[in-house]
Amino acid sequence: MTIKSEPFVVNVGPQHPSTHGVFRLRLTLDGEKIIDADMVMGYLHRSMEKLAEERTYTQNIPFTDRTDYLAAMTGNLAYVMAVEKLMDIEVPERAQFLRTIMAELQRIASHSMAIGIFANDCGAWQTPVMHMFRDREKILDLFEMACGARLTLNYMRIGGVSRDIPDEWMPQAKKLLKELPKRFAEYEDLLLSNEIIVARSRGVGVLTPEQAIAYSLSGPMLRGSGVAWDIRKADPYAAYGKIDFDIAVGTNGDAYDRFVIRLAELRQSLHILDQALDMMPDGPVHQRLGTSTVQPGTQPIAPLVFRPPVGEVYSRIESPRGELGYYIVSDGGPSPFRFHIRSPSFINLTPLKLMTVGSTLADAIVILGSVDIVVGEVDR
Amino acid sequence: MTTCLTGIQIAHLIDGQFPDAVEDAQPEFATVKSESLVEVLTWLRDDPDQEYKFLSSLTGVDRIQWFEVAYHLESFKHNRAATIKVRSSDRENPSVPSVVPVWPGAQLQEREAYDLLGIRFEGNPDLRRIFLWDGFAGFPLRKDYLNLPGGQMPGLERFPGEPGAELSGRGTE
Incomplete structure (x- = not known):
């Protein structure tokens, strides 16, 4: 006797804990096997690219906080670097180091969340996430001391950073850097050879190096497939050129490798921070730009309206999720003619169908967790 | 580099x-x-x-x-x-x-x-x-979206006194 069967459509999301936001995955199942996958996105589309065409270059900085809201510092940095490249602005040495330090602290905070939530998706319900939040809170405290905000930071400025760190910042940062290695060792003990995580993620969502490059992947997704490409090394920006660190590279290109790379990058970020805190010189944190008015005894402020020359620029950095690029076309006016965000979360989703078709529904959750999307950045 | x-x-x-x-x-x-x-x-x-x-x-x-x-x-x-x-x-x-x-x-x-x-x-x-x-309806990143000059929203000045501000389509009535 044959049993009649037909494909079954399952909607994962938009409200689903493993989509990390409002993202919908429409899976067609044959039994438990996925035979088709379709992504439905746009629930968080705020048309930032259109909004930015109406605002000045300085007014656009807060938008960059709100794309990847788990890594606002790197969003800020990528955008101000693009405008600086367009206008040929030199940034003072101390600001370059502050940018590097903040970007690496942000990477630790962001990767911690990615690791905790990935463990969550694998079945370690909430405990790892809470451990990760403990570290992240300390980093957010440091951000609060430096710029007054914890999530949407708005710290970088065109030509430098908004203000210098207060005197109490350095001792607290050094204290945190002493604590973190112990924590990371604990996570490595708990998670790296954790039977459940290994069983759920080994050999799941495999991408070969050729596929990873052809699909424009970046960040831990690309390095997980064994491609040693990191923009911090390949095209050093801020103070990365003066700092020594290694690129973590995977071998199998599966979900487990991406997870291991994020853990390894935590260690590398600490290594970078150790050096950068020691090497940071004294000096101004903001370039004095032509039209800014500076009152004696106050911080120099950025001019209200920038008018870059006619032209265009594409500038990218290594955000925690991969290559974060800003493409800006200027018509010589006070606001961008075209403002495009090349967001790693969005482009890293391209091979999702390739990775999920043929695996099971439970694997799809792990695969999506290993991509580490932030829906604010997917939809923009 | x-x-x-x-x-x-x-x-x-x-x-x-x-x-x-x-x-x-x-x-x-x-x-x-x-x-x-x-x-x-x-x-x-x-x-x-x-x-x-x-x-x-x-x-x-x-x-x-x-x-x-x-x-x-x-x-x-x-x-x-x-x-x-x-x-x-x-x-x-x-x-x-x-x-x-x-x-x-x-x-x-x-x-x-x-x-x-x-x-x-x-x-x-x-x-x-x-x-x-x-x-x-339409494609919002086009400059002529909603048929507004420069694609801008009515009522939103580009900048006061900016050349081209009259193009911004703001309601002057």
Whole structure:
């Protein structure tokens, strides 16, 4: 006797804990096997690219906080670097180091969340996430001391950073850097050879190096497939050129490798921070730009309206999720003619169908967790 | 450091291989004719001296006189970057060839450019709207969206006293 069967459509999301936001995955199942996958996105589309065409270059900085809201510092940095490249602005040495330090602290905070939530998706319900939040809170405290905000930071400025760190910042940062290695060792003990995580993620969502490059992947997704490409090394920006660190590279290109790379990058970020805190010189944190008015005894402020020359620029950095690029076309006016965000979360989703078709529904959750999307950045 | 090839350099390289495929060369980018786009990009990807195997970013721009699509390419092997563009001057129904056969990573980005700018990518296997819903009227990143000069919202001044402020479509009545 044959049993009649037909494909079954399952909607994962938009409200689903493993989509990390409002993202919908429409899976067609044959039994438990996925035979088709379709992504439905746009629930968080705020048309930032259109909004930015109406605002000045300085007014656009807060938008960059709100794309990847788990890594606002790197969003800020990528955008101000693009405008600086367009206008040929030199940034003072101390600001370059502050940018590097903040970007690496942000990477630790962001990767911690990615690791905790990935463990969550694998079945370690909430405990790892809470451990990760403990570290992240300390980093957010440091951000609060430096710029007054914890999530949407708005710290970088065109030509430098908004203000210098207060005197109490350095001792607290050094204290945190002493604590973190112990924590990371604990996570490595708990998670790296954790039977459940290994069983759920080994050999799941495999991408070969050729596929990873052809699909424009970046960040831990690309390095997980064994491609040693990191923009911090390949095209050093801020103070990365003066700092020594290694690129973590995977071998199998599966979900487990991406997870291991994020853990390894935590260690590398600490290594970078150790050096950068020691090497940071004294000096101004903001370039004095032509039209800014500076009152004696106050911080120099950025001019209200920038008018870059006619032209265009594409500038990218290594955000925690991969290559974060800003493409800006200027018509010589006070606001961008075209403002495009090349967001790693969005482009890293391209091979999702390739990775999920043929695996099971439970694997799809792990695969999506290993991509580490932030829906604010997917939809923009 | 990544070497960024200027448009003149990359245009010269393409000219050597495909005479009269280049339409325009600027300091930042080279514009390639639409009919030879896929050919040129495939050569840039496969030639051992170029090896632009990574499509960094794909973006559409509304230049008012024409639509253009910018391809930011990257060669990991040589650590080089280059920008290629293609134009479509059909205001009503702009269309350029799809590069999904060259880089599958262009799939979602082409859908985004179609969704927001209405540029059709001929040959894209799954060209649908991505952020906005089917049936959404118009393409919001076009400069003439809602028929407002400069595509701006009424009531929003560009800048007080800014030349061109009268173009901003604000209600003066």
